[in-house]
Each structure stands twice: as structure tokens, then as C-alpha cells.
Amino acid sequence: MSPLERGALWWERFTSQPLYVLAAMLALLVVYTMGVYRKQMWFMLKSLRRNLLRSILTSLATVVLVLVVTLVWSILYFLDKATSEKAKDLKAIVTERWQIPSQMPFAYAASLSEGAAARPTDVRPDDNMTWQFYGGTIDPGKRTRENTVFFFCMDPRKLLTMMDGLDELTLQERSDLDHAIDVMVKDKRKVVIGKDRLAAMKKRVGERIKVTSLNYKDIDLEVEIIAEFPDGRYNQSAIMNRDYLNDAMDDYNAKQKAKGLPTHPLTMKSLNLVWLRVPDTDAYQRVADQIMSSSLYSSPAVKCETASSGISSFLDAYRDLLWGMRWLLVPSILVTMSLVIANAISISVRERRVEMAVLKVLGFSPGQIMALVLGEAILIGGLSGAFSSGATYVLINQVAGGLKFPIAFFPAFLIPEDALWWGPMIGIGTAVAGSFFPAWSARTVKVSDVFSKIS
Amino acid sequence: MGLEPIVRVRNLHKYFLRGSEQIDVLNDLSLNVPEAEFLALMGPSGSGKTTLLNLIAGLDQPSEGEIWVGEHLISGMSEAQLARWRTRHVGFVFQFYNLLPVLTAYENVELPLLLLPLSSAERKRQVLTALDLVGLSNRLSHRPGQLSGGQQQRVGIARAIVTDPTLIVADEPTGDLDARSAEDILNLLVELKDGLKKTIIMVTHDPRAASRAERVLHLEKGQLVHDTAHASW
Numbered sequence: 018m019s020p021l022e023r024g025a026l027w028w029e030r031f032t033s034q035p036l037y038v039l040a041a042m043l044a045l046l047v048v049y050t051m052g053v054y055r056k057q058m059w060f061m062l063k064s065l066r067r068n069l070l071r072s073i074l075t076s077l078a079t080v081v082l083v084l085v086v087t088l089v090w091s092i093l094y095f096l097d098k099a100t101s102e103k104a105k106d107l108k109a110i111v112t113e114r115w116q117i118p119s120q121m122p123f124a125y126a127a128s129l130s131e132g133a134a135a136r137p138t139d140v141r142p143d144d145n146m147t148w149q150f151y152g153g154t155i156d157p158g159k160r161t162r163e164n165t166v167f168f169f170c171m172d173p174r175k176l177l178t179m180m181d182g183l184d185e186l187t188l189q190e191r192s193d194l195d196h197a198i199d200v201m202v203k204d205k206r207k208v209v210i211g212k213d214r215l216a217a218m219k220k221r222v223g224e225r226i227k228v229t230s231l232n233y234k235d236i237d238l239e240v241e242i243i244a245e246f247p248d249g250r251y252n253q254s255a256i257m258n259r260d261y262l263n264d265a266m267d268d269y270n271a272k273q274k275a276k277g278l279p280t281h282p283l284t285m286k287s288l289n290l291v292w293l294r295v296p297d298t299d300a301y302q303r304v305a306d307q308i309m310s311s312s313l314y315s316s317p318a319v320k321c322e323t324a325s326s327g328i329s330s331f332l333d334a335y336r337d338l339l340w341g342m343r344w345l346l347v348p349s350i351l352v353t354m355s356l357v358i359a360n361a362i363s364i365s366v367r368e369r370r371v372e373m374a375v376l377k378v379l380g381f382s383p384g385q386i387m388a389l390v391l392g393e394a395i396l397i398g399g400l401s402g403a404f405s406s407g408a409t410y411v412l413i414n415q416v417a418g419g420l421k422f423p424i425a426f427f428p429a430f431l432i433p434e435d436a437l438w439w440g441p442m443i444g445i446g447t448a449v450a451g452s453f454f455p456a457w458s459a460r461t462v463k464v465s466d467v468f469s470k471i472s
Numbered sequence: 473m474g475l476e477p478i479v480r481v482r483n484l485h486k487y488f489l490r491g492s493e494q495i496d497v498l499n500d501l502s503l504n505v506p507e508a509e510f511l512a513l514m515g516p517s518g519s520g521k522t523t524l525l526n527l528i529a530g531l532d533q534p535s536e537g538e539i540w541v542g543e544h545l546i547s548g549m550s551e552a553q554l555a556r557w558r559t560r561h562v563g564f565v566f567q568f569y570n571l572l573p574v575l576t577a578y579e580n581v582e583l584p585l586l587l588l589p590l591s592s593a594e595r596k597r598q599v600l601t602a603l604d605l606v607g608l609s610n611r612l613s614h615r616p617g618q619l620s621g622g623q624q625q626r627v628g629i630a631r632a633i634v635t636d637p638t639l640i641v642a643d644e645p646t647g648d649l650d651a652r653s654a655e656d657i658l659n660l661l662v663e664l665k666d667g668l669k670k671t672i673i674m675v676t677h678d679p680r681a682a683s684r685a686e687r688v689l690h691l692e693k694g695q696l697v698h699d700t701a702h703a704s705w
Contacts, residue, residue, distance in 0.1 A: 056586050063574040375570045378531060379584045379631070380559025382552045464531045465523070468566075468643070 026187045040438050061392045068365070075361040076401040079447075082354045083405035083440050088413075089342050089350075090439060091432045092422055096339065100329045108179075109142070109301055110327045111291040111308060114318040120286035123149075123263060125314060129291040132304040133311040140303040142293035146175040150289050151262050153228035153237070155218060163217045166228060168208065170259040173201040179292055183247075190247040197244035205261035208240040213252035213418070215245055233283055236265050250431075263287070292324070335424050351447055354398075358451030362394050366455045373459045374467035387460040394452030395445050402444020406436050477504035478638060478671050479528055484537035486523055486694075497523045499694040501537075508669040510662065512676055512685035519691040521675045522643055528673060529562050529641045530554040542638055559587045563632030565642035569624040571616040571631075577603065578612040581630045588635065602630040606660060622653030629660060633670070640664065642674040646681050658684045 031037050051058050065072045111129050112119035130145035149170040156164040176198055177183055177191070186194065194209075201207045210220075220226060225241045238261060246254060266287065270280040295301045305321040308314065322330070332339065366373070373386055381389075410432045413420050419429030481503040487496045497520045505511050513521040526532040527539055530546045531554075539547040544557060558564075571580045581602055585595045603609050606626040616624050625645060632640055642661065646654035658681055664670045674685060682688045690698035 056582070060575070060579075060583075060586075063579075067574050371570065372572060375566070375572070376583075377555065378529070378558065378564045378566075380555050380587050380635075382555035384552065385555075385587075465526050468522070468526075 022189075026189065029187055037434075057389070057392070058396070061389060061396055064365075064369075064389075064393055065397060071361055071364070072397060075357060076397055078357045079354060079398055079401035079444055080405040080408075082350050082357075083402045083443050084409050086347055086350050086443055087406050087409045087432065087436050087439055088420055089347055091413075091420060091436060092424070092430050093339065093343055094433055094435070095430050096328075096332060096424070100325045100332065105297055107295060107298065107301055108324040109293040109295055109304060109321050110324050111293065111319050111321045112289075112327070114320040116317065119289050120283070121288040121314075121317060121319065122285040123147075123288045124285075125319070126288055126291065128311075128313055129308065129319070130293070132293055132295075133307040133313060135307075135311075139307055140295070140300050142295050142300075142304060144175070144178050144294040146171055146179040146292040147259060147288060148290035148292070149259055149262055149287050150232070151228075151230065151238070151257065152232050153230040155220075155226050155228060157229035160231075163219075165231070166210065166214060166218060166226075166255050168228075168255045168257040168262075170257045170262045173198045173256065173258050176256060179294065181250075183251075186247055193244065194247065200243050201256075201258050204241075205258040205264070206238075206240050207243040208255060208257045209244045209246060210242055210255040211246040211252040212248065214255055215242070233262070233266070233281070236262075236269055236281065238262070238265060293321075332424065351443070354443070354447040355451035358394055358398060358448050359455065360451075361397075362390065362452040362455040363458075365393070366390060366459045369459075370462055370467055373462040374464045377462065377464050383460040386462070387456045390456035390459045391449060391452055394448035394456070398444035398446075398448025398451075399441045400444070402440035402442070403437075404440070405444075406432075406438075406440020409440070410434075410436055476507050478507040478542055479503070479505035479673070480538075480540040481524075481528065482538040482540075484524070484527065484539065485535050486520070486527065486532075487535050497694050498527075498534075501694065501696060503689070503696065505671060505673060507671055508665060509687060510665045510672045510674070510685045512674050512682040512688045513691060514676060514679075514682050514688055515691035520694040521691050524691065525641050525643055525673060525675050528639070529564060530558050559584060560635060561638040563629075563635065563637040563640040565625070565628050565632050565640065565645045567644035567647040569616070569621075569628045569648075571624055571627055573616050576613045576615055577608060577619065577627045577630075580616070580627055581634050584631065584635050598634055598636075599630075602634040603627075605633065605664075606630045620653070621649050622656055625649060625653070625657050626660065629657070629664075633664060633668070638671065640670050640672045642672065644676055645674060646676070646678060654678070654681065 031041075113121050126147045130142070130147065132140060132142045132145075134141045150167065151170050152165065152167040154160040154165045177194065183194070197207075197209050201209070210218075215221065218226070220242060222242050222245055225239060227237060227239045229237045238257075240257065240261075246252065266281055266284065270284060273280055293304060295304055301323060308319060308321045376386055376389070377383075413432045419431050421429050423429075481501060484498050484501040484503075485496070486498040487494050489495070501520075501524065513524060515521045523532065527534055527547075528541070530541075530549070534547050537547065538545060541561060544561070546554060546557060549557060571577075572583070575583070578599055581599045582595055585598060590598070600609065600612075603612060606629050608623060608626050608630065611619060611623060611627075614623075616627070619627065625648075629645075632642075640661075645661070646657050649657060661672055661674070662684055665672050672685075674681070676682050686701065688698075688700045689696055690700075
């Protein structure tokens with residue numbers, strides 16, 4: 018791809034996000050203001066240099082505290098997003114009712130995909146998808162995390178219609194993935210794997226691998242990697258055509274039967290999840306009723322819940338921890354940040370009462386003096402916050418490969434792009450809160466009092 | 473000497489309250505200062521001379537009475553209005569210079585101009601003119617700590633005149649200087665009065681400094697007790 022095409026792609030992705038456009042406009046406004054008031058900004062920066070050690074320590078404290086808030090908010094942000102109920106176009110998850118992990122017979126798949134609709138008046142889902150999990154290693158002699166791969170076995174055509182996070186692809190990415198899906202449909206041995214997983218396995222697109230199964234004992238599969246996922250949340254994922262697994266299972270069972278041996282232990286347990294897409298909550302309720310009341314699913318019984326409530330149930334065990342993070346830890350940090358800044362700015366204002374009085378004499382209005390003090394705090398808070406969130410984003414996402422904080426089935430969390438504006442906003446917000454009273458005190462400096470004390 | 477009074481003070485009264493006690497600092501004081509006059513205010517400590525200077529410079533509000541500077545009745549202005557007025561009409565020279573230590577001489581002089589709608593080229597021209605007038609064109613990038621007391625006071629004077637104000641007020645401008653530097657500063661003030669026709673009001677304890685003024689007003693207990701016009705003028 019030429020640099021021009023890459024630029025066009027970047028622009029397409031950028032302009033499709035209203036938040037980014039808004040942030041860019043805000044940044045332009047800030048740059049413009051800094052251009053117009055550059056002398057005042059310069060003056061504020063010089064004032065911050067007056068006691069460099071104090072400014073650096075305040076800045077460091079802000080950097081550390083913003084880092085902690087960014088990490089905590091990243092986790093909460095992701096969990097909130099995953100558990101927030103949608104009113105329209107929502108996803109229902111059907112799983113085994115009484116057991117985790119869910120293991121249902123694949124025979125359930127066809128009717129569950131139709132929402133157990135039996136009568137013409139029953140509601141049918143708009144779309145559906147079945148999930149079977151197949152994990153294995155490419156080096157059975159020495160299994161490691163790196164040479165292990167975990168496939169989602171599904172109907173490849175459902176990838177683009179049902180999977181989350183693939184609706185923001187560029188035209189080129191979508192076209193590449195469409196092509197890969199077509200190939201997977203035609204040849205069930207073809208697979209798509211995320212780039213980080215490929216890198217970990219030291220494999221490339223075009224290579225063939227033999228996967229020795231970990232959960233489907235004795236069902237080992239040879240696959241050919243035909244594409245990698247677009248960069249993003251599926252970097253560690255892998256998908257396979259479900260027909261390959263099911264046909265392999267049938268072959269295995271046929272051979273076993275011929276030998277008079279029992280079938281594979283997972284024969285009636287190979288369906289893990291069914292996802293159903295329904296247009297609204299009313300349709301969801303009716304589909305859920307149809308499934309739960311159907312006699313087709315008695316052994317094992319199944320349950321139907323929204324995706325968000327499914328995740329919420331998982332997170333129930335962490336409820337107190339998450340509550341504490343949200344309502345105790347983060348507010349405490351924000352208050353601490355405000356106090357750190359308040360302390361530094363208060364000392365600075367106390368030391369500079371004469372200077373404030375001189376500025377008043379020169380014609381600076383009380384509001385302008387207050388703005389200068391607030392400006393210093395905002396500069397230190399905003400710059401430290403921006404640096405902190407930017408560094409956190411790069412270090413966690415690019416270097417550490419995510420924040421390893423295993424909660425429920427989420428092994429790690431990435432710092433969202435939104436965090437890039439959290440940092441400066443937290444820095445500026447706490448700076449304003451912390452410096453308001455010192456700034457007000459600077460504003461009310463009485464010139465005659467200050468100079469009468471000097472003389 | 474100009475004849476038109478540029479500063480008119482009428483029945484000025486300033487008092488402070490300490491608990492229930494009223495302390496009179498200025499008492500029914502009236503005064504005219506003609507345009508382009510160099511006026512010295514003298515008097516013992518507590519006589520009210522600095523308070524009078526602050527009131528004329530718009531740094532404080534009178535308890536009663538009126539203060540006119542040019543066509544502006546400053547005794548009725550709000551704090552924000554006074555701030556705007558001071559930017560354009562008053563230059564203040566302090567005893568202890570009060571330059572901002574983090575700024576260079578150039579930046580200190582430029583500071584009041586940041587409040588005016590001027591282009592950076594215009595600001596630069598005015599700052600260089602002011603520093604040239606006080607003879608410090610070669611010290612633009614020096615910080616206050618790198619300048620002598622006399623030089624700092626010159627920067628202070630450049631800062632006071634850079635906006636081309638109607639009035640220059642100086643509170644003991646030679647009080648922290650040695651005799652030679654004090655003489656230089658007084659010469660400079662006289663040059664400003666003569667060359668630029670600036671009206672200067674200076675508070676001083678020093679009779680030698682006062683002798684350089686055209687007129688000396690003596691205050692005692694908040695009232696004018698003596699008005700001397702020097703023959704040499």
C-alpha cells in the first residue's frame with residue numbers, strides 16, 4: 018500500500034469517529050489560543066520554571082496518578098461497554114443452563130439458530146452464529162503458550178455479520194476478509210489467524226500447520242493459514258470452518274464404530290454457544306421464551322440471555338472489587354491529584370503575592386491574574402496528563418500487549434484510544450479544582466496592603 | 473509648566489476601620505497637578521503620602537471625594553475598570569523595582585503591552601524605544617538578578633513609560649539606590665518630564681530628590697500643610 022493510500026485509509030478511519038473530529042477541533046482551538054496568547058503562555062511556563070523542582074515533583078505526581086486512573090478506567094470502560102444493555106439490534110446468547118463451560122449437542126444448533134421457532138407466528142432471529150471451541154498445539158512434544166492456538170469454529174459467513182468490532186473495518190480490510198471467508202467456505206481446511214498469535218507461533222500466512230488437539234483428544238487437524246485478521250481486537254484469535262471439526266468428529270466416530278469402540282467423549286458436547294441477533298428487546302423476550310419453553314432442549318437444559326447480561330453474570334463475583342475501583346479508588350486519586358496541585362499552587366501564590374500586586378499595578382485585572390494562576394495549573398496538569406495517558410497507551414498496548422488484569426474471561430485489557438483525551442482532561446480538571454482557591458486568593462490580593470507591608 | 477490640571481483631587485477623604493475605631497489617613501484633601509509637572513510628595517511616615525499616590529494611581533478607592541485624571545473620574549470606577557484605565561494611563565515606578573525575576577529586561581518592559589491590542593512588531597518597537605530612552609538597549613536579555621540596582625530601576629522606569637501613559641507615579645524611586653544611581657534616576661525622570669512632557673508624581677523622604685521636582689507638597693496627618701514651588705524651575 019502506498020503512503021498516499023495509507024493516508025487516505027487513515028483519514029477515512031479518523032473522520033468516521035465524531036469523537037476524534039471533536040478532539041481535533043479542540044486541539045486546533047488550543048493551538049490557535051496558544052498562538053494568540055503565546056506571550057502569556059510563555060510567561061506561565063517561565064513562572065513554572067521559577068521553582069523547577071516543585072514543578073517537576075507536581076508534574077510527576079500528576080503523571081503517576083493519571084496513569085493509575087487511566088488503567089482503572091480502561092478496565093471499567095471495557096466492562097461497561099461489554100455489559101451495557103442495548104435496546105436495538107441486540108445479541109442473545111444461548112448456553113447450557115447448569116454448567117460452565119457450556120457443552121451442548123451440536124444437534125441443538127439448527128433449531129436454536131432459528132430461535133426454536135416452531136409456529137408461523139413465532140419470532141425468528143435476524144441472524145445467528147454457532148460457536149465451538151477447538152484448542153491445540155503445533156508442537157505436542159513441548160507445549161507452550163506460544164505454540165498453542167485456540168480456534169473459534171463457526172460458519173465463516175457469520176464472521177462479518179455477527180462478530181463484534183468488525184464493523185469499523187476500512188474498505189480494503191473488509192474486502193480482504195470477504196475474500197478469505199469465500200476461500201474458507203470453499204475449503205474447510207483454510208483458517209484465519211490474528212497477527213499476534215501468528216507471530217507467537219512463528220508462522221506466516223500461506224503456511225500449513227498441524228494442530229494436535231488439547232480438548233478434542235485424538236482429533237488432530239491440519240490447516241492452512243490463508244489470512245490474518247485486521248489489526249485490532251482479534252490479534253490473538255483464530256477461526257476455522259466448523260464443518261472441518263464436525264466432519265473430523267464424524268470420521269473419528271465412524272472409525273470408532275467400525276472398531277466397536279465408543280464414540281468421542283465430546284460427541285454430544287461440541288456446541289458451546291449460539292448467538293442470535295434480534296431487532297429489539299421485545300423480539301429478544303419472545304425468542305428467549307420460545308427457547309426456554311421448548312421441549313427440544315431438556316438434556317441438557319439451555320438458557321437464553323442477552324450478551325451483556327451474560328457477561329454481567331460472569332462479573333458478579335467481581336462486583337465489590339469493581340465498585341471499589343469505580344467509587345473509592347478513582348475518586349480518591351482525583352482528590353489526591355487536586356490536593357497535590359492545590360498545595361503546589363498555594364505555595365507559589367503565597368510566595369508571589371508581591372508579583373501579583375505588581376501585575377495589578379501594571380493593569381492586569383483580577384480576572385486576568387486568576388487566569389494566569391489557573392493557566393499555570395492547567396499547563397502543568399494538562400501537559401502531565403497528556404504525557405501520562407499517551408505513555409500509558411503506548412506502553413500498555415504496544416509494549417506490554419495489554420494490561421494483564423484477569424477478570425472473568427477477560428485475560429487482559431487494552432487502553433482505549435479515548436484514554437488519550439482522558440489524561441489531559443483529568444489533568445486539567447483536577448488542576449482547575451485544585452488551583453481555584455489559590456487563584457481566587459491571588460485575584461483578591463490588595464495592592465495597597467501588599468506594598469504597605471513591604472515599606 | 474503646563475497650566476491645565478491633569479490631576480484634580482477634590483475633598484479627598486480616606487479612612488480605615490480598625491474594629492469600631494476610624495483611622496483617618498487623608499482628610500478633606502484637594503489638589504491640582506498641571507500637565508507635565510514634576511511633583512514631589514513629602515511628609516513623615518504615616519502622613520498619607522503613599523495612600524494619596526495609590527489613590528491617584530487608581531490602586532485604591534477613596535472613602536469620600538473625587539479624583540479626576542484627565543477626563544476620567546477614577547474614584548467611581550470598579551476594580552476591573554481601574555485595571556483597564558491603569559494600563560493605558562498610569563506608569564508606576566516602585567522603590568524596590570519589583571521586576572519579575574523570571575523575565576528578561578525586555579520581557580519585563582513588554583508585560584504591560586500584553587494587555588493592549590498591539591501587534592508583536594508594534595510591541596517590539598515600543599519596548600526597544602523605552603529601553604533605549606533609559607539607556608539599556610544593550611541589556612535586553614538580562615534578567616533582573618544580572619542587573620545592578622540602578623539598572624533595575626531603569627528597567628522599572630522603561631516599564632512605566634512603555635505604554636506612553638498620561639501620568640507617572642513613583643514611590644520612593646531612589647530609596648533603595650546609592651547616591652550616584654539615585655542621581656541618574658532623578659535625571660532620567662526630569663528628562664521624561666522635559667522631553668516627553670510626562671506628568672510625574674513622586675513620593676520621597678529624600679530632600680535632595682524632592683529638590684529635583686518643580687513643586688513639593690508636604691503632608692502631615694492626612695492634610696496638605698505646605699506647597700513649595702522651586703525657583704529653579
